[in-house]
Amino acid sequence: MQLILISGLSGSGKSVTLRALEDSGYYCVDNLPATMLTEALNLYADFGYDHIAISVDTRSGPSLGALPDEMRKLREKGADVRLLFLESQEDTLVKRFSETRRRHPLSSPGLTVKECITLERELLADIQELGTRIDTSDMSANTLRNWVKTLVEADTGRLTLVIQSFGFKHGVPLDADFVFDVRCLPNPYYDRELRPLTGHDQPIIEFFLKCPDVAEMIDDIDSIVGKWLPRFNQEGRSYLTVAIGCTGGQHRSVYIARTLAERYAGKRVLVRHRQLDSLP
Known part of the structure; x- marks a missing residue:
């Protein structure tokens, strides 16, 4: 039952x-x-x-x-x-x-x-x-x-990693286990052509691929999550929520959340983009 x-x-x-x-x-x-x-x-x-x-x-x-x-x-x-x-x-x-x-x-x-x-x-x-x-x-x-x-619908026999992007100006998620602040990274918002796009769009992806600091940030987050994920699993947790935050929740956090999720493709991963999901 x-x-x-x-x-x-x-x-x-x-x-x-x-x-x-x-x-x-x-x-x-x-x-x-x-x-x-x-x-x-x-x-x-x-x-x-x-x-x-x-x-x-x-x-x-x-x-x-x-x-x-x-x-x-x-x-x-x-x-x-x-x-x-x-x-x-x-x-x-x-x-x-x-x-x-x-x-x-x-x-x-x-x-x-x-x-x-x-x-x-x-x-x-x-x-x-x-x-x-x-x-x-x-x-x-x-x-x-x-x-x-x-x-x-998630498999209860395995820990599910929930990766969530969000914007700090809308508040920190109450359901996060880990919160990473990526506001120190270059922001495509200040490029008028890139501003209306999101971290899902190819021009934004190419923008971040040219930034060594972005790759280093992803590596560091991956290292911390990867180190502690087994411990949470041993404690019988069903979910572990990792929140990635930038200013508005549109560019940096979305790109990093989706890139991080790709690294855990072999595990049970759910991705949510809080600010994008809330748009009408």
């Missing part, structure tokens, strides 16, 4: 994620107390369901603290249990609650939305370390749906 648990901050896209998994053939349950996981899975197994997705978050109250132990018990019984933890930058969450006019699940007299978000982060602090973190700050609903489907 495969169980995908969905947790994270309110407003970060848990409902979108659950619907994406339902569209992929999972039997989905929203807001189940963690203490009922084993009982629920036994029931679903009797009905022939073998792909289950369950949302477990702060709405469950005190039972949320039982989640780590429940996950361990289910794995000991042979279940393939994975956790997707969704989060977003505070200003993004505040904007989403303002636009939808929804009440925060932890709202109470005297608490602002920002204070509710801070409280929820504290309550979920231990949970976020149990699985794969997804920063949805710059994701559209459609991008999130596609990204979730890609993640859950």
Whole structure:
């Protein structure tokens, strides 16, 4: 049986994620107390369901603290249990609650939305370390749906290396394990002909191929990732996210992320370009 648990901050896209998994053939349950996981899975197994997705978050109250132990018990019984933890930058969450006019699940007299978000982060602090973190700050609903489907289709028997480009001016990704700053490298943005292009375009590729510093930076990042990748694998991690950042997330970080991914072509690699993916 495969169980995908969905947790994270309110407003970060848990409902979108659950619907994406339902569209992929999972039997989905929203807001189940963690203490009922084993009982629920036994029931679903009797009905022939073998792909289950369950949302477990702060709405469950005190039972949320039982989640780590429940996950361990289910794995000991042979279940393939994975956790997707969704989060977003505070200003993004505040904007989403303002636009939808929804009440925060932890709202109470005297608490602002920002204070509710801070409280929820504290309550979920231990949970976020149990699985794969997804920063949805710059994701559209459609991008999130596609990204979730890609993640859950990954081979659970091997560590998946996620290489992500981003722009520092849009904030550092919350889900990164390693962050590399490549803003010190030559920037094609200052060439008017190259400015509208991206790190995928041949003129940009040729621009960077002429820069020894770019090749040296890629070698150094490759050396660090290659050295520590086996250690993360030994610890049973399912995903390792390496974020490459430049100013806008359009040229340098995109080129380096895709070039680095090519070096790990024999491994399980997923590539995401945060700023390019967020474009309409």
